[in-house]
Amino acid sequence: MPETKTKNSLQRINYFNGFNFYNSSNPDSAIKKVVLTLFIMLTTLTFLNISCVSSKSSKVDGIITPVNLARVVMAKNSAELEWTINYDSDFSEYRVYRSTLPNVAISSSSKMIFNASQRYKVTCTDSGLEPGAKYYYKVFSFNDKNEYAASNEVCRETPLSANMEFNGDLSSNTTWTAAMSPIVIKGDVTVKSGVTLTIDPGVTVKLSAHDLQCGGRYSQKTELIIKGTLKAEGGVLNPILFISNERYNTPGDWGAICFENASGGSNNSMKYCKIMHASTGIYLKSTQATLENLQISHTGAYGIICESSPAPIRYCQINDIGQDLTDAAIIYSKNTPNPHIYNCALSFCSGNGVFIETGMAVIDHNLISECSGAAVVCQPDSLDMIVNNAIINNRIGIKNLGAATSEIKPNFNNVYNMPEYSASATFYSGCGAGTDSISLHPKYVAPNFSAPELGDFTLESISPMKGTAQSGHDIGFDNPLKYGIKY
Numbered sequence: 032m033p034e035t036k037t038k039n040s041l042q043r044i045n046y047f048n049g050f051n052f053y054n055s056s057n058p059d060s061a062i063k064k065v066v067l068t069l070f071i072m073l074t075t076l077t078f079l080n081i082s083c084v085s086s087k088s089s090k091v092d093g094i095i096t097p098v099n100l101a102r103v104v105m106a107k108n109s110a111e112l113e114w115t116i117n118y119d120s121d122f123s124e125y126r127v128y129r130s131t132l133p134n135v136a137i138s139s140s141s142k143m144i145f146n147a148s149q150r151y152k153v154t155c156t157d158s159g160l161e162p163g164a165k166y167y168y169k170v171f172s173f174n175d176k177n178e179y180a181a182s183n184e185v186c187r188e189t190p191l192s193a194n195m196e197f198n199g200d201l202s203s204n205t206t207w208t209a210a211m212s213p214i215v216i217k218g219d220v221t222v223k224s225g226v227t228l229t230i231d232p233g234v235t236v237k238l239s240a241h242d243l244q245c246g247g248r249y250s251q252k253t254e255l256i257i258k259g260t261l262k263a264e265g266g267v268l269n270p271i272l273f274i275s276n277e278r279y280n281t282p283g284d285w286g287a288i289c290f291e292n293a294s295g296g297s298n299n300s301m302k303y304c305k306i307m308h309a310s311t312g313i314y315l316k317s318t319q320a321t322l323e324n325l326q327i328s329h330t331g332a333y334g335i336i337c338e339s340s341p342a343p344i345r346y347c348q349i350n351d352i353g354q355d356l357t358d359a360a361i362i363y364s365k366n367t368p369n370p371h372i373y374n375c376a377l378s379f380c381s382g383n384g385v386f387i388e389t390g391m392a393v394i395d396h397n398l399i400s401e402c403s404g405a406a407v408v409c410q411p412d413s414l415d416m417i418v419n420n421a422i423i424n425n426r427i428g429i430k431n432l433g434a435a436t437s438e439i440k441p442n443f444n445n446v447y448n449m450p451e452y453s454a455s456a457t458f459y460s461g462c463g464a465g466t467d468s469i470s471l472h473p474k475y476v477a478p479n480f481s482a483p484e485l486g487d488f489t490l491e492s493i494s495p496m497k498g499t500a501q502s503g504h505d506i507g508f509d510n511p512l513k514y515g516i517k518y
Contacts, residue, residue: 095119097180098153100170105187110157114170114182116150121174124148127155128169135169135184160189163210198243201226201259209233209269215276218243219254219286224294226259232303233269237276238285249286249310257288257318260295265303270326275308282354283331287311290318290340301325312349315340322347324514326484330354334361334377343371346514348483353381357404360386369393376483376514383408384425388432395419396500396509398488400480405430405460406446414462417441419500421473421507424448424480431461440465445496445506447471471495473507487511 095117102113112127127145128135135141145155160166166189170182195211198218205222206229207214213235219242222228230236238253247254255261255273265271275284287309293299299320305327306312312327316338325347327334334349344362353359359382364370367390377384377399384399385392387409396419399406405427407417414431418441422428428446442465446458458470474494479486488511490497496506508514 095121095172095174095178095180098125098170098172098182100168100182100185103168103185103187105160105166105189107162107190108158108160110160110166110168110187110189111154112145112157112168112170113154116153117172118150119172119174121176122150123173123175123177125152126171126173126179127157128171129157130167131165133167133184133186135167135181137171137179162189162195164189201228205229207231207234207236213237215239216253216255216285218245219247219256221256222259222261224258227295227298228257228259228261230261230263230271232265232271234265235272235274237274238309239276240284242286247286248289248314252284252286252310254286255288257290257293257295257299259293260298261288261290261293261301261320262298263301263304267303271304273304273306273309277308280308280329282308282329282351283310284308285310287314289314289316290320291316293318293320295320297321306330311336314338315342318342325349328352332356332359333363335363337362337364337367337370339366341368341370343373344375345371345373346375348376348514350376350378350380350481350483352379353403355381358382360384361399361402362386364388364390364392366390367392371395372397374509374514376488376508378402378483379481380404385409387413391416396504396507397421398423398480398483398507400424402426407441408432411436411439411462414439414441415465418443419504419506420444421496422446423473426457427460428458429460429462433461435461437463440468442467443500443506444468445471445473447473467499469495469499469506483514 096119098117099115101115104111125147126143128141129144130141144157167184167186169184171179173179196215196217197220201222204227208231216238240252242251242253247256263271277284290299296319299318302323304325307329310331311333312330312335314336318340320342322342323345327349328351330352331354334352349361352361359380361377361380362372362385365388369391371393373395375397377397378401380402383404384402384406385394391413393416394407398421400423402425406422406425408430411431411433417429422444429441440463447470473496474491476489476491477487488508490505498505500506
């Protein structure tokens with residue numbers, strides 16, 4: 032008996048010796064060790080997994096578990112949101128609220144943009160946002176008792192648009208801000224009667240060569256058409272730009288800024304603007320407007336056209352007009368009662384400087400230079416309103432469209448042509464000079480007649496134009512710095 036008991040005990044010991052990590056004599060020991068290790072690891076992981084799953088559904092009774100608003104990605108006009116899953120057994124729905132102010136709440140000050148009763152529906156899109164605006168978001172989790180808990184609050188800002196595109200009618204008051212710049216016009220944009228378009232300083236407006244609307248005065252080219260009110264007032268250091276949207280800019284790419292029977296009347300205003308690459312810079316028809324401190328250049332035909340529009344044009348620089356079009360004009364006036372053209376630099380035109388087809392105009396204290404036609408063309412009754420101007424380097428100085436007269440004379444002007452500019456130049460055509468007019472070298476400090484913004488039109492102390500205008504002022508500019516955006 033003792034021998035048998037001892038034998039059985041040894042067998043049990045040998046049986047478990049395979050799992051004895053210290054028994055190196057058993058050849059199956061290594062394999063058994065691996066099996067045992069894997070068994071222990073799987074058992075542990077299973078226990079942990081059960082514990083994690085259980086923890087998702089465990090909560091204090093009567094309290095809804097909040098979710099985490101983990102991702103908010105903004106686009107120009109939209110936002111993409113994503114939050115974590117609510118695992119509460121009594122979960123009812125998600126509601127997402129948005130506000131333009133912090134502390135988003137379920138109230139009238141915040142807007143619900145999304146709701147869903149699907150537990151795993153944890154993304155949404157918020158559309159119709161304004162570019163460059165700041166928005167605040169929260170996700171509210173509800174249970175079946177209509178109790179709720181709020182997520183964290185996230186604030187994000189929509190990016191500014193690379194291009195704000197416009198095409199068609201503006202039927203409500205609109206402001207184009209510097210944050211929206213550049214503004215791209217793909218087809219005629221019409222400001223309807225009674226509507227105001229305000230353009231802030233520093234804005235760039237790009238007009239395309241091809242008109243999607245196929246209307247306006249230039250049916251194939253885009254235009255900004257004002258039938259209401261335009262207020263485009265830039266600044267000395269941040270003018271408003273109206274330029275071509277084409278990759279290679281050329282004169283005449285786009286149509287014009289057209290005022291057509293605009294309801295805004297004297298509220299129409301353009302100041303400190305630069306206009307380039309148009310067919311006509313500004314076209315005024317039966318509209319009152321103020322045009323001051325403008326730079327208009329590189330146009331296909333005209334700088335400004337006034338038709339039945341008594342708009343004052345002051346302190347402007349308009350040059351490089353016409354592009355070899357012989358009937359071009361820097362300023363063309365038709366049937367307009369007494370427009371006032373004052374203290375402007377008008378130069379470098381393939382046609383005429385100021386062309387008064389019908390009606391009268393007051394042309395006072397301007398520099399008009401380097402026109403392949405006449406500096407001023409007008410009817411006889413406008414001749415004595417051409418005063419105090421420096422008319423330099425033009426084919427013709429002043430031309431009378433009507434019958435020749437010696438009774439009505441322009442006065443206090445310096446009409447002068449450099450000999451090398453034109454051997455056949457005519458100072459006056461169909462009229463004569465007033466007794467106080469001169470024809471002498473102007474004696475500017477450093478003039479640039481083709482590009483006046485690059486010149487210094489201060490008069491030398493020996494200039495014959497100093498103090499020889501009416502009322503003792505200088506002929507030419509009242510103030511050489513008070514024109515264009517240099518003012």
